[in-house]
Amino acid sequence: LVFRFLPGCLGAQGKYAYKLLxxxxxxxxxxxxxxxxxxxxxxxxxxxxxxxxxxxxxxxxxxxxxxxxxxxxxxxxxxxxxxxxxxxxxxxxxxxxxxxxxxxxxxxxxxxxxxxxxxxxxxxxxxxxxxxxxxxxxxxxxxxxxxxxxxxxxxxxxxxxxxxxxxxxxxxxxxxxxxxxxxxxxxxxxxxxxxxxxxxxxxxxxxxxxxxxxxxxxxxxxASFYIFNLLIPCVMISFLAPLGFYLPADSGEKVSLGVTVLLALTVFQLLVAENMPPSENVPLIGKYYIATMTMITASTALTIFIMNIHHCGPEAKPVPKWAKTFILEYMARIFFVYEVGESCRSAQTEKPDPPPLVSGTQIMNGQAKSEDPRQKLKKNEEPPALKLSHEEVENLEQGLSSYPSLGNMAASGYNSWKEESKYVALDHGVGKEVAQGSCCKAQCPCHHERLHRNIEFIAKCFRDQKAAQKRTSEWKKVAKVMDRFFMWIFFIMVFFMSLLILSKAI
Structure with missing residues (x-):
């Protein structure tokens, strides 16, 4: 309104501004x-x-x-x-x-x-x-x-x-x-x-x-961007490392999992190193990556060592007594490691050995002891007839077929025993004696003696196989207990490392 009533004001100001300049x-x-x-x-x-x-x-x-x-x-x-x-x-x-x-x-x-x-x-x-x-x-x-x-x-x-x-x-x-x-x-x-x-x-x-x-x-x-893109993936990958101890040793993927996790963390470490200045001050997240990679490297090395224990063959030495007491008893109970058939409260007791197949053998101190048939011949005694039930004969045949390592010698001895020996087959509780000709009666003591040696050889091979299986199973259980022990140790380490790095965000 003022400029409307004073139309020359603006012109005056401009004129004086030029003059002032x-x-x-x-x-x-x-x-x-x-x-x-x-x-x-x-x-x-x-x-x-x-x-x-x-x-x-x-x-x-x-x-x-x-x-x-x-x-x-x-x-x-x-x-x-x-x-x-x-x-x-x-x-x-x-x-x-x-x-x-x-x-x-x-x-x-x-x-x-x-x-x-x-x-x-x-x-x-x-x-x-x-x-x-x-x-x-x-x-x-x-x-x-x-x-x-x-x-x-x-x-x-x-x-x-x-x-x-x-x-x-x-x-x-x-x-x-x-x-x-x-x-x-x-x-x-x-x-x-x-x-x-x-x-x-x-x-x-x-x-x-x-x-x-x-x-x-x-x-x-x-820090929200880096927590969700660099830190949380690293924490999740780190928790996969202890799970490598939980994988079955026969799967063949235990070492592969550790190496894969190590490579994944290496990629994250390179991403951080590209954005950081090359100074002596290592970033906190870089220290976390290095610590985690060191832990995964140690877990992979321990996995290789445990797999070597797991794959101990029959030629391995027996498990030491202290390992049986400390690992197979105490640590197995602490970490709930039990074999199939064992109770969670008490371990399965060993079953007694089955009764001897051959009549005339004696059990003394847990071992089979048989009387020498030649002593019986010296006493002018008739050698006892080997009496096997129908079920025992089938078990013996199945045992020979399942253990090819016994060799052809045991098989040939068993076949000769079937063809030439005198035995009694019990079928449904009814004994049926198979009589031999008079020409074979004079040769029966010799055949029985050879048959006895063959059966003793077969029994010894069975006992060796059973002892080797027992040693192998004990070493496998030792490896399994150590796997479970290191799994919890590394889980605790990863948890506290992740808790330490995340506490910095609060």
Whole structure:
């Protein structure tokens, strides 16, 4: 409404602005420091506003940020009486028209050394100049990745005059910290603060003081991305390593599982190493990977050792007495390792040996003892007839067919016994004697003696096979108990390692 009733106001202001610009810059030079007394320092007030964190390159240790830089100073040669210019209080002119302080970012890491944008300055009637310029800065930042991905960083932005010392330009801070009111939240970093501090440094080359303003940007990493993409998969893979002890030894996949888990963790370790600076400080997640890989390597080596015990053949030595007592009894009960047919409360007792097949044998101290048929011949006694039941004959035939290692000698002895010996077959409780001819009666004692030796050989082979099977089964149980023991040990180790790394996130 005011401009509607005063149509010449805008034209008057424009005319006086042109006149003011001609008057101010007719004898003005922007090459010299605008002070009336050259012995006095020019005060420059600095204010930094953080708008956005563009990138944090941990490997190259460079912080890229978008800043708004405000500089305010007094130019003693750009003053006017606003009443002489129709009340004109301020004008906006290109910054290249006036003298500007050479304040730069000391720790600049930009390869192109681009400065602030060429924006206008606001010039007031009392000579105050306010220069607001946006800038994308790349500053060097010492990155400490010891607790990655639960780390925090402190990046410093140091501003100061490049050529003027403290006796010529003095830097003042408008606020105690950087302005964060217009900050755009970063998805990876959380800004906790940006305190400002003025420093006055005496360099070795010069005796004059050089003031600077240092803004410390305090950052905290948002670890959710790394927890879900690097940490949790590693924890899940680590829990697969102890399960290798639970796999049956005959499956042939125990060592393959350990090697596969080790290769998977190596891939994750390389992903972390690509983003981290090659420094002596190993990241926390890298330490976790190394510890887990060491544990998996140890578990794979133990698996190979246990598989060697599991596959002990019949020629292996018997299990030592201390191992039977400590491993097969106590540890087997603690870790609930039982064979098929054993009770969870008490182990299965060994079954007594079956009765001897040959009549006339005696059991003494758990061993079969038979009387020598030649002694009977010396006593002019008739050698006893070998009496086998129908079921025992079938068992003997099945035993010979299931143990080919007994050899053809035992089989031929048994066949000759079937064809030439005199025996009684009991069929359904009814004894049926098969009589031999009179021509064979004189040869029966010799045939019985040979038959007796063959059956003793067969029985000895059966006993050896049974003893070898017992030794093999004991070594397999020892390997199974050790598998179960190391499985729980490594489960506990993985649990506490994962709990330690995840506790850093709280």
């Amino acid at each position: 001609d008057d101010l810059f007719s004898n003005y030079s922007n090459a010299l420091r605008p002070v009336e007394d050259t012995d006095k320092a020019l005060n420059v007030t600095l204010q930094i506003t953080l708008s956005q964190i563009i990138d944090m390159d941990e490997r190259n240790q460079i912080l890229t940020a978008y800043l708004w830089i405000r500089q305010v100073w007094i130019d003693a040669y750009l003053r006017w009486n606003k009443d002489d210019y129709d009340g004109l209080d301020a004008i906006r002119i290109p910054s290249s028209y006036v003298w500007r302080p050479d304040i730069v970012l000391y720790n600049n890491a930009d390869d192109q050394f681009t400065g602030s944008m060429e924006t206008n300055v606001v010039l007031r009637h009392d000579g105050q100049i306010m220069w607001d310029s946006p800038a994308i800065t790349k500053s060097s930042c010492k990155v400490d990745v010891s607790f990655f991905p639960f780390d925090g960083q402190q990046c410093r932005l140091t501003f100061g005059s490049w050529t003027h010392n403290g006796n010529q330009i003095d830097i003042l801070n408008r606020l105690d910290s950087g302005d964060l009111t217009d900050f755009v939240e970063n998805v990876e970093w959380e800004v906790l603060g940006m305190p400002a501090k003025k420093n006055v440094i005496l360099y070795g080359c010069c005796s004059e003081p050089y003031p600077d303003m240092t803004y410390t940007l305090i950052l905290k990493r948002r």
